[in-house]
Each structure stands twice: as C-alpha cells, then as structure tokens.
Amino acid sequence: MTANEFKMTVDSRSVNESFARTAVAAFTAQLDPTVEEINDIKTAVSEAVTNCIVHGYKNSVGKIFITVKIKDDNAVLITIKDRGIGIEDIKKAREPLFTTGGADRAGLGFSVMESFTDKLTVRSSLGRGTTVTLYKRILGRSK
Amino acid sequence: MSVKTDFQDEVLYCFLSGEIDHHSALPMRLEIDDKIEISRPKETILDFTDVTFMDSSGIGLVMGRYKLCKSFDGTLTVCGLSDSSYKVMKLAGLSNIANIKKGGIKNDRK
Ligand SMILES: Nc1ncnc2c1ncn2[C@@H]1O[C@H](COP(=O)(O)OP(=O)(O)OP(=O)(O)O)[C@@H](O)[C@H]1O
Ligand SMILES: [Mg+2]
Numbered sequence A: 001m002t003a004n005e006f007k008m009t010v011d012s013r014s015v016n017e018s019f020a021r022t023a024v025a026a027f028t029a030q031l032d033p034t035v036e037e038i039n040d041i042k043t044a045v046s047e048a049v050t051n052c053i054v055h056g057y058k059n060s061v062g063k064i065f066i067t068v069k070i071k072d073d074n075a076v077l078i079t080i081k082d083r084g085i086g087i088e089d090i091k092k093a094r095e096p097l098f099t100t101g102g103a104d105r106a107g108l109g110f111s112v113m114e115s116f117t118d119k120l121t122v123r124s125s126l127g128r129g130t131t132v133t134l135y136k137r138i139l140g141r142s143k
Numbered sequence B: 001m002s003v004k005t006d007f008q009d010e011v012l013y014c015f016l017s018g019e020i021d022h023h024s025a026l027p028m029r030l031e032i033d034d035k036i037e038i039s040r041p042k043e044t045i046l047d048f049t050d051v052t053f054m055d056s057s058g059i060g061l062v063m064g065r066y067k068l069c070k071s072f073d074g075t076l077t078v079c080g081l082s083d084s085s086y087k088v089m090k091l092a093g094l095s096n097i098a099n100i101k102k103g104g105i106k107n108d109r110k
Helices: A016-031 A035-056 A109-116 B022-039 B056-071 B083-091
Strands: A004-011 A063-071 A075-082 A119-125 A129-137 B003-008 B011-020 B043-054 B075-079
Touching: A004 A016, A016 A035, A016 A063, A016 A075, A016 B022, A035 A063, A035 A075, A035 A109, A035 A129, A035 B022, A035 B043, A035 B083, A109 A119, A109 A129, A109 B056, A109 B083, B003 B022, B011 B022, B011 B056, B022 B043, B022 B056, B043 B056, B043 B083, B056 B075, B056 B083
Parallel strands: B011 B043, B043 B075
Antiparallel strands: A004 A063, A063 A075, A075 A129, A119 A129, B003 B011
8 A cells, every 4th residue: 555645624513523534434445444443543533523623622613634644554644633722731631531521521532542543642732732643553354 | 313212111211323422412412311300210221222433422421321310319221332332432431330231122112
C-alpha cells in the first residue's frame, strides 16, 4: 500500500459525528481492515470528534480539522484538531472517569481512544485548541 | 423513535436501535427517563440487540439510567450487546452496576 492522505473540515455540530467517523472508516477501507478494526477506528474517531464539539467548542460552533494518513507499513494516522478552549491539564484529562462534562458523560473518551488504537497523543494549549493523534496498525483480513 | 418501550409485570423493557453517540443519546435518554419516572419499574432492561454502533455516550446512557433506577429501588439489566458494544462497555467496568447479558431477550413485544 502506498502512502495516501485525506483531509476534511466539518462544523462542530453533533449531527456530523456520525458522518465524520464513517468518512474516516471508509477511507481506511483501502487497507482491507477487519470488521473489528473498522469498529475500533469508528469508535476512537467518534470520541475525538465528540470532544471537540462537547468540550472544545462548548459554547460556540467552530471547525474540526481531520486528516487521515495511510502509512506504507499498513497503519493509519488520524489527526483531529479543534481551535477551541484547550485543556488545562492533559494528564488529568486522560485519567479514566475524569470529566468536566456533567452527568451524561462517563469520562471514558480518552480511555476508549487509548485502548482502541495503538497510540494516542494529545497536544493542547489553553484558549488555542486541542490536537488528538490516533495511530493504528491495520493487520487486515488478508494477512 | 430510536427507543421502543414496553412495561409489563413491573419490568420496563427498552429496545434501543441504531447508532448511540452524543448526538443520538439525548432523545433516547429523555424517552427512557420519562418511562422510568412514570412506571417506576422494579427492573429496567435495556436491550441493545438492534444497536449498530456505540461510543462512550452509550456508557453515559447506562450509568445515568442506573442512578435513576436506583433512586426508585429498581435494578438495571443490559442485554443484547454486540462484540463491539461489549468491548466499549467493558472499559467502564459496568458489570459492577448493571447485570450484563450478552444475548437479547426473546420477545414478541417489539
Ligand atoms: N477537544 C477538547 N477540548 C477541550 N477539553 C477537552 C477536549 N477533549 C477532552 N477534553 C477534556 O478532557 C476531559 C476528558 O475527556 P474524555 O473524552 O475522556 O471524557 P468526557 O468527554 O468528559 O466523557 P465521555 O467521553 O465519556 O462522554 C473532558 O471532560 C474535558 O474536560
Ligand atoms: Mg469525551
């Protein structure tokens, strides 16, 4: 598989959560992933995109920037970025069950991203936004 | 509506369907809470058999309903989880608060 890249920008409206994860999964289909791998990607992307909407742009509508890179070594690198409020303490935010989101948030989004991919990187700066990078190897159906 | 409910013999059955994410969870939650508050069931069963996708919003949905059921001294059962929904639920250690069954409930109530 040769390197390949896909970029998209969506408004931070909750109706786009489903579209965003489906689009990323569809682009990754060229690596011939298993059903489980596709579901893992959809779930991790859904968490990251939802965080931009619920937390990053809590009181506003902004842009979410998504880049998907297919790597030569049968892996995918997904970057999801917002220019929202940012995270004060990333280490604390990544702890299971930590949430600033109230009763209906479990505080498990980062835990899901971590366990459903091979590597999660979070960069953030207060008032400037957050960038989440998800790296996942795709072993695929044919291997 | 993405939730169908049925109340029988003090048991509230909730059949969820489609994708559960932050966008879709709110109307589901309102529908379920409404029914729980009206019927105050001894047991509430959330059947995930027809759920095609779920992220951590599904965990929030279960945790919130657990708290509400408990406030009426009721129990909560979750069933019909697909492999991928189960994988998400497992992260939350939800088996501590809800009875988790893998298969759906056999019924003709839908
Ligand atoms: N893009 C973001 N911008 C600002 N803050 C964020 C962002 N993503 C996460 N956070 C912060 O990190 C916390 C933890 O995020 P995580 O996704 O793990 O849990 P949650 O979103 O609160 O709940 P859940 O994902 O289970 O519904 C959030 O409550 C929020 O405070
Ligand atoms: Mg989250």
